[in-house]
Structure formats: structure tokens, C-alpha cells
Amino acid sequence: xxxxxxxxxxxxxxxxxxxxxxxxxxxxxxxxxxxxxxxxxxxxxxxxxxxxxxxxxxxxxxxxxxxxxxxxxxxxxxxxxxxxxxxxxxxxxxxxxxxxxxxxxxxxxxxxxxxxxxxxxxxxxxxxxxxxxxxxxxxxxxxxxxxxxxxxxxxxxxxxxxxxxxxxxxxxxxxxxxxxxxxxxxxxxxxxxxxxxxxxxxxxxxxxxxxxxxxxxxxxxxxxxxxxxxxxxxxxxxxxxxxxxxxxxxxxxxxxxxxxxxxxxxxxxxxxxxxxxxxxxxxxxxxxxxxxxxxxxxxxxxxxxxxxxxxxxxxxxxxxxxxxxxxxx
Numbered sequence: 504x505x506x507x508x509x510x511x512x513x514x515x516x517x518x519x520x521x522x523x524x525x526x527x528x529x530x531x532x533x534x535x536x537x538x539x540x541x542x543x544x545x546x547x548x549x550x551x552x553x554x555x556x557x558x559x560x561x562x563x564x565x566x567x568x569x570x571x572x573x574x575x576x577x578x579x580x581x582x583x584x585x586x587x588x589x590x591x592x593x594x595x596x597x598x599x600x601x602x603x604x605x606x607x608x609x610x611x612x613x614x615x616x617x618x619x620x621x622x623x624x625x626x627x628x629x630x631x632x633x634x635x636x637x638x639x640x641x642x643x644x645x646x647x648x649x650x651x652x653x654x655x656x657x658x659x660x661x662x663x664x665x666x667x668x669x670x671x672x673x674x675x676x677x678x679x680x681x682x683x684x685x686x687x688x689x690x691x692x693x694x695x696x697x698x699x700x701x702x703x704x705x706x707x708x709x710x711x712x713x714x715x716x717x718x719x720x721x722x723x724x725x726x727x728x729x730x731x732x733x734x735x736x737x738x739x740x741x742x743x744x745x746x747x748x749x750x751x752x753x754x755x756x757x758x759x760x761x762x763x764x765x766x767x768x769x770x771x772x773x774x775x776x777x778x779x780x781x782x783x784x785x786x787x788x789x790x791x792x793x794x795x796x797x798x799x800x801x802x803x804x805x806x807x808x809x810x811x812x813x814x815x816x817x818x819x820x821x822x823x824x825x826x827x828x829x830x831x832x
Contacts, residue, residue: 545593549608554630557617560608561601561631562586565593570664570830571637574600575628577646577671579710579732579745580809581607584645588811591819596826599640601631603651605744606735613740619747621647621755625654641665641830643822646784646808647748649673650755653762660765665772665829667822668792670784670808673762677788690753698746705745707733717780717807724812766795772829773799776818778806800825 547564562582572592574585582600589598602609603624604617617623628651632640641664644652649671656663672678686704689697703709711729715721736745766773773796777789792799802821806814 542594545590547589547593551608552631552634554627554634557604557612557627558610559601559604559627559631561599562589563597563599564589565595565597567597569595569597570826571640572596572598572643572667572826573632573637573640573652574598574643575645575648575652576600576602576606577648577809578748579606579705579713579736580728581609581732581735583607583728583731584809584811585643587815588819588822591815592823592826596830599632599635599637601628603627603647605741605748611738611741611744614743614747619744620751621650621654621748625651625658629655629658638662639664641667641826643667643669644671645669646671647752650752650758650762653765654755654758656765656769657758657761660769663769663771665826666774667825668773668775668777668789669810669818670778670781670788672784672788673759673766674788674791675756675759676791677784678756679787680782680785682783686749686752689750693750698750701746701749702742704749705736705742710736713783713808714812715807716782717778718813719780719805720813724809728809728812763795766792770796770798772825774822774825775799775801776810776814776821777801777803778808778810778814779803780806781808781810783808 545564547562549560550563551558551560560582562585574582576582576584581602585600589600592598604627605611605619639662642652642656644666649668653673685700689701707729710733714724714728718724735741773792775789775792777786779786786803789801789803793801804810804814804817811818
């Protein structure tokens with residue numbers, strides 16, 4: 504009997520030791536599951552091409568064989584205005600966003616040596632597009648980008664696969680804001696007095712105003728915007744560049760019937776996303792598009808001039824969905 508108890512005790516000790524030895528493995532937390540695969544953020548390239556002896560900067564992202572989206576910026580900014588939108592489109596689309604000469608990172612030749620006109624800017628963009636081999640593209644046009652893009656469309660209507668219009672005018676109704684009154688005076692009389700009256704339009708107060716006025720949520724607007732733009736406006740000689748462009752904006756108005764005919768004849772798929780509180784290109788300029796593009800999709804947003812700055816989370820899905828439905832490789 505004593506031997507039996509001894510054997511049972513030894514067995515118990517052996518079992519306890521084995522159990523304790525195995526315990527760290529038995530109680531260890533299960534191996535973590537593999538993290539969900541997330542797509543890598545798109546790579547954005549910052550490139551320069553030489554067009555007619557002028558270095559033209561552009562941002563490029565997305566698959567080289569993807570449908571092309573050409574982003575055409577407004578005043579007083581550059582392709583910088585699209586910095587947050589580009590990564591959201593570049594998953595499927597080849598995105599090209601140039602800076603016009605005199606803007607952003609592109610060369611800014613003296614205004615006595617280079618024609619700062621909308622016709623010439625459209626020619627520069629056209630030649631850049633040619634260098635890049637873009638045979639078809641959807642254009643996002645905003646502010647100055649609208650007449651530049653529409654002039655490009657008149658040159659090559661067969662290349663336009665769609666339009667995204669954001670506070671970019673092509674109708675007389677869109678030029679009735681008091682903002683344009685002193686500019687219209689300069690269109691009629693190019694005197695130095697009338698030119699000097701426009702100096703305030705390139706000051707920090709007005710640059711900041713363009714980014715903040717009428718915005719649904721000003722807390723979304725980064726101050727980097729007007730600091731960045733104003734630094735470029737304040738470069739020696741740049742004020743004259745901007746005054747030349749403001750003076751030449753009037754040359755677009757006689758082309759409005761041609762732009763509208765392009766819309767009617769070609770019926771490109773069109774998405775209109777418009778900041779309704781914009782005092783430069785007010786909402787009255789958005790609705791006339793439907794006369795010539797009755798199938799256009801229109802979204803009027805509680806925003807101002809640079810609607811991407813506070814409504815990106817609304818606009819990006821609308822834009823991506825529009826492209827997905829209308830563009831194919």
C-alpha cells in the first residue's frame with residue numbers, strides 16, 4: 504500500500520511539472536491575424552516640361568495607362584489647389600495638373616517678353632498635352648481654368664471625354680457680380696489709371712478673402728493657402744503678370760457662344776460642383792450650363808470660391824463616381 508501511495512505521488516508531481524512546463528504555451532495569446540491589406544498611397548511626381556522655351560511645372564499621378572484627368576487651376580493659385588484631390592483620383596486615373604506660366608512653380612517670364620493672355624496660356628497647355636501624348640482627357644476647370652480649358656476644347660473637341668466644372672464661367676449671367684466692375688472698366692479702357700485700380704486684387708487681403716469668404720466651415724481652410732499664393736504673387740514682376748491676365752479675361756467673353764456651341768454639339772458628360780457663396784463666380788453662372796448640357800449633373804454646395812478646400816469630402820466621391828460611370832480605359 505505504501506508503495507502504491509508513493510507511486511501515485513510521484514505521478515502527480517510529474518504531471519504537475521509537465522503541466523506547468525506546457526502552461527506558457529497553452530496560455531499564450533493567439534497569433535495576431537494578418538493586418539488587412541491596404542492599397543499603397545499613390546506616388547505623385549513633380550515634373551517640368553519645356554514649352555516654347557518656358558519651363559512648365561506639372562503634377563502627375565496614377566497609372567500611366569489610366570484614363571486622363573486634366574486639372575486646370577484658377578487665380579491666384581496653381582496646381583497646388585489640387586494637392587488633396589490628386590491622391591483620391593490617382594487610384595484609377597492618370598492625373599495631370601499643370602501650372603500656367605506666371606503661376607506656381609512654372610517659369611514667370613517678364614510680361615514684356617511673354618504674352619500673358621488666355622489664348623497663349625491655352626496654347627501652352629495644348630503643347631504640354633501634346634508632349635505628354637494625351638489623346639483624350641476629362642478636364643476639371645475652375646476660374647481661369649474654364650476659358651483655358653474651353654479654348655483647348657475648341658481646338659480639339661474630339662479629345663474631350665468629359666467636363667468637371669467648379670466655379671468656372673462660360674455664360675454672361677456669371678459675370679454680373681460687382682467684383683467684376685473695375686475689371687470691366689479696364690477691359691474698355693487700358694489706361695494706367697484703370698490698371699492701377701486693380702492693384703488691390705493681388706494683395707493678401709483679397710487672396711485670403713478668396714479662400715475664406717462664403718465658406719461653410721472656415722476651420723477647414725488651411726492658412727497655408729493664402730501664404731503660399733501670396734508669396735508667389737509678391738515675386739518681382741508678378742503683379743504686372745496678374746494685371747495682364749485680368750485685363751485679358753475680357754477676351755474670353757466673345758468666345759462664350761463658341762464654348763456653348765461646343766457643349767451643344769458634343770454633349771460631353773458633365774459634372775458641375777459649384778460653391779454657391781462665391782462672390783467672384785456666383786451660383787448664377789452654374790445653372791445656364793443646363794441650357795446646353797441638359798444631362799449635366801449639378802451639385803450646388805454650401806461653399807465659396809475654392810470649394811475643394813472645405814468640401815473635398817463631398818466633392819471627391821462625386822467626382823470619382825462621375826469618372827467611374829463615364830470613363831473607361
